[in-house]
Amino acid sequence: MKKDIILAGVGGQGILTIATIIGDAATAANLNLKQAEVHGMSQRGGDVQSNLRLSTETIYSDLIKQGAADLIISMEPMEALRYIPYINKDSWIVTSSHTFKNISNYPQEESLMEELTNFPHVAILPIEDVAKENSLPKSANVILLGMAAKYIEILSPEQLRESISRVFASKGEKIVEANLRAFDLGLQAVK
Amino acid sequence: MIERKLLLGDEAIALGAIHAGISGVYAYPGTPSTEITEYIQAHAPEVRSRWCTNEKTAMEAALGMAYAGKRALVCMKHVGMNVAADAFINSAITGVNGGLVVLAADDPSMHSSQNEQDSRFYGKFAMIPILEPSTQQEAYDMMAYAYELSERLKLPILMRVVTRLAHSRAGVVVKEPIKQNALNPETDRTHWVLLPVNARRQYASLVDKQGELLASSEASPYNSCKQQIGSDKSGTTSHENQANIEVTTHKSSSTSPVGVIACGIAHNYVMENITTGMDIPILKISQYPLPETAIKSLATQCESLLIAEDGQPLVEEQVKSLLGTDYPIKGRLTGELPRMGELTPDNVGAALGVNKEQIYATAQNVMPRPPALCQGCGHRDVYDALNKVAAEYEGARIFGDIGCYTLGALPPFRAIDSCVDMGASITMAKGAADAGVYPAIAVIGDSTFTHSGMTGLLDAINDNANITVIISDNLTTAMTGGQDSAGTNKFEAICLGLGLTPEHVRVVVPLPKNMEEITRVIREEIEYKGVSVIIPRRECMQTFQRKLRNKKK
Ligand SMILES: Cc1ncc(C[n+]2csc(CCOP(=O)(O)OP(=O)(O)O)c2C)c(N)n1
Numbered sequence: 001m002k003k004d005i006i007l008a009g010v011g012g013q014g015i016l017t018i019a020t021i022i023g024d025a026a027t028a029a030n031l032n033l034k035q036a037e038v039h040g041m042s043q044r045g046g047d048v049q050s051n052l053r054l055s056t057e058t059i060y061s062d063l064i065k066q067g068a069a070d071l072i073i074s075m076e077p078m079e080a081l082r083y084i085p086y087i088n089k090d091s092w093i094v095t096s097s098h099t100f101k102n103i104s105n106y107p108q109e110e111s112l113m114e115e116l117t118n119f120p121h122v123a124i125l126p127i128e129d130v131a132k133e134n135s136l137p138k139s140a141n142v143i144l145l146g147m148a149a150k151y152i153e154i155l156s157p158e159q160l161r162e163s164i165s166r167v168f169a170s171k172g173e174k175i176v177e178a179n180l181r182a183f184d185l186g187l188q189a190v191k
Numbered sequence: 192m193i194e195r196k197l198l199l200g201d202e203a204i205a206l207g208a209i210h211a212g213i214s215g216v217y218a219y220p221g222t223p224s225t226e227i228t229e230y231i232q233a234h235a236p237e238v239r240s241r242w243c244t245n246e247k248t249a250m251e252a253a254l255g256m257a258y259a260g261k262r263a264l265v266c267m268k269h270v271g272m273n274v275a276a277d278a279f280i281n282s283a284i285t286g287v288n289g290g291l292v293v294l295a296a297d298d299p300s301m302h303s304s305q306n307e308q309d310s311r312f313y314g315k316f317a318m319i320p321i322l323e324p325s326t327q328q329e330a331y332d333m334m335a336y337a338y339e340l341s342e343r344l345k346l347p348i349l350m351r352v353v354t355r356l357a358h359s360r361a362g363v364v365v366k367e368p369i370k371q372n373a374l375n376p377e378t379d380r381t382h383w384v385l386l387p388v389n390a391r392r393q394y395a396s397l398v399d400k401q402g403e404l405l406a407s408s409e410a411s412p413y414n415s416c417k418q419q420i421g422s423d424k425s426g427t428t429s430h431e432n433q434a435n436i437e438v439t440t441h442k443s444s445s446t447s448p449v450g451v452i453a454c455g456i457a458h459n460y461v462m463e464n465i466t467t468g469m470d471i472p473i474l475k476i477s478q479y480p481l482p483e484t485a486i487k488s489l490a491t492q493c494e495s496l497l498i499a500e501d502g503q504p505l506v507e508e509q510v511k512s513l514l515g516t517d518y519p520i521k522g523r524l525t526g527e528l529p530r531m532g533e534l535t536p537d538n539v540g541a542a543l544g545v546n547k548e549q550i551y552a553t554a555q556n557v558m559p560r561p562p563a564l565c566q567g568c569g570h571r572d573v574y575d576a577l578n579k580v581a582a583e584y585e586g587a588r589i590f591g592d593i594g595c596y597t598l599g600a601l602p603p604f605r606a607i608d609s610c611v612d613m614g615a616s617i618t619m620a621k622g623a624a625d626a627g628v629y630p631a632i633a634v635i636g637d638s639t640f641t642h643s644g645m646t647g648l649l650d651a652i653n654d655n656a657n658i659t660v661i662i663s664d665n666l667t668t669a670m671t672g673g674q675d676s677a678g679t680n681k682f683e684a685i686c687l688g689l690g691l692t693p694e695h696v697r698v699v700v701p702l703p704k705n706m707e708e709i710t711r712v713i714r715e716e717i718e719y720k721g722v723s724v725i726i727p728r729r730e731c732m733q734t735f736q737r738k739l740r741n742k743k744k
């Protein structure tokens with residue numbers, strides 16, 4: 001079994017934290033994993049992405065082939081669309097609906113959403129709003145992970161929860177609790 | 192106990208080097224190599240690891256440590272090899288005492304670089320062994336191997352990686368660390384004093400060693416042949432012949448239409464495309480010079496060869512001359528693979544004739560999202576001021592340099608006219624001023640100034656060139672993630688020491704509220720006929736906020 005995931009977002013939105021949590025869970029589950037990250041120019045508001053590959057078998061390429069990704073997890077709707085050539089008709093797109101407009105030629109929101117929701121399998125949620133309403137301003141990314149948990153399949157939501165506890169352990173009990181709550185909110189939102 | 196760690200390629204290299212008993216890492220930051228030194232700084236206090244001023248000082252200090260009998264690592268991005276080249280090439284002539292590994296991280300596709308030069312050329316040029324790992328595990332394992340090889344051959348070793356290995360994570364099984372070498376300085380001066388009489392002897396010995404280098408490649412555990420008979424991807428049904436020798440083949444009587452030579456990370460992209468039923472012999476290469484026997488043996492079993500290498504077509508050209516012009520070689524030079532840019536599983540698949548899956552076309556509502564200077568960044572205020580003043584002078588030219596402030600080339604600033612290599616702002620401004628450009632203004636960051644700007648400034652001062660130099664000092668090396676900058680707190684002293692007069696070394700604080708003062712200072716120094724330096728100084732917002740966060744903890 002394999003799962004090829006593209007994580008997408010804008011610099012600073014915390015997609016690498018999502019990658020860390022999945023990576024930790026995969027390591028604990030003894031899965032093979034490769035995760036290509038984009039460093040460098042990323043912290044200054046540019047687009048960032050990570051190719052995350054999980055498998056029970058040997059993984060060769062660090063990059064995902066076009067048409068082969070099973071899942072896009074994106075913190076931003078236009079960033080989700082950027083990787084469309086990497087998915088196929090069976091793939092899922094899990095994305096925040098909250099646009100991040102730091103460019104002057106950002107596409108018109110309506111047509112963007114229309115194009116996005118026309119794909120066969122899309123889960124979309126205003127995660128920033130959910131985060132704010134639940135006083136979890138820093139955990140929007142973990143809400144998104146919760147939404148995606150159902151489609152990761154190769155790892156169970158329970159395995160991801162355990163990984164959240166480990167990854168945030170050094171930051172104290174409170175932060176762990178907040179992130180578990182965020183994860184559960186996301187998980188329930190797509191049920 | 193077997194321990195498996197999830198590591199970036201860079202981290203695997205770092206841990207491999209620590210476990211191989213290095214006593215020092217010498218490096219200047221540069222994407223995608225930076226995380227190697229950062230990992231060593233964070234995990235190995237017993238290893239000397241402070242950042243160096245540039246790649247040349249790093250290379251020379253590491254050579255000094257190897258001279259003293261200890262193991263040293265030098266890390267840099269590919270263009271750093273140009274800066275270190277003098278010391279690097281000559282280190283092959285002196286040879287080494289303790290093991291020395293030079294790590295060059297190449298950036299095909301120029302994700303964050305100004306070119307995509309291939310460091311393997313430097314290894315060939317210097318006539319030393321090159322290692323090119325294809326996986327994070329190999330990157331880790333190769334470090335111990337590289338130091339043993341270096342001490343056995345008494346030569347530095349070049350290890351070359353690319354962005355996709357450096358910045359990709361995978362599980363790595365780690366071994367027990369070995370102890371550092373004891374101090375054992377070289378006693379034979381004739382190796383190290385490169386007067387022509389000694390240099391000729393040393394060079395002859397390097398030429399003599401080439402046979403040994405080749406033999407090492409031919410027997411390398413990292414160069415291996417596989418007859419891919421369409422495995423289940425677990426690799427268990429392919430026949431791997433670790434110590435190279437001959438390509439194993441099931442159908443020894445007939446030949447395969449195509450064989451593949453896959454170098455370093457290209458091997459992964461080839462394997463990704465191999466599916467059941469494909470009959471393709473593959474020679475994986477991760478140690479150079481090229482194992483000629485294995486290549487010739489592969490060639491006799493195939494009707495043609497595809498050369499898959501990330502970077503420039505170095506192997507393709509060499510294999511061509513090895514097999515003769517009649518033998519069909521495919522690769523980047525013949526168009527089966529793109530002439531430039533990084534390899535991907537897609538373009539390698541196409542070269543292997545693997546049918547593409549039906550894919551969606553690019554989405555319509557997508558725009559590029561280029562990086563920009565952070566909100567509140569001091570470089571912003573510098574460019575605001577500079578643009579205002581430059582607009583008053585018709586012939587103004589602003590020579591830029593490399594760092595966050597290069598983003599001043601993009602809208603809304605569009606402020607700089609050039610950006611070539613570290614330090615070139617000052618020297619190009621000087622040359623342009625010599626030619627008559629006025630005002631000729633240089634904009635350079637603090638770390639770039641100490642890396643390669645100081646010597647050019649001395650030239651300008653000695654020649655009394657009519658230039659205005661702006662050292663935009665944010666107290667850090669921001670572009671690469673905020674490493675300590677070599678000259679912090681020393682810039683005024685450096686400028687005065689190089690011969691500037693105190694009246695023409697001006698410090699301002701780049702904030703919108705100081706715009707009037709900053710523009711006035713720039714104007715005054717443009718009007719001054721000679722070299723002046725303006726230092727706008729305010730901390731990078733990213734490092735500032737990181738410090739705040741760390742304080743709160
Ligand atoms: C020869 C060479 N070495 C390293 C780099 C990578 N690099 C680009 S800019 C930069 C540092 C810039 O620091 P600074 O001049 O202080 O400017 P800042 O980014 O802080 O604005 C580095 C290390 C490079 N491009 N070329």
Ligand code: SF4
Pocket residue numbers: 044563564565567568569570595665669670731732733734
């Ligand atoms: S990282 Fe620092 S120097 Fe770079 S753009 Fe941001 S604030 Fe400016």
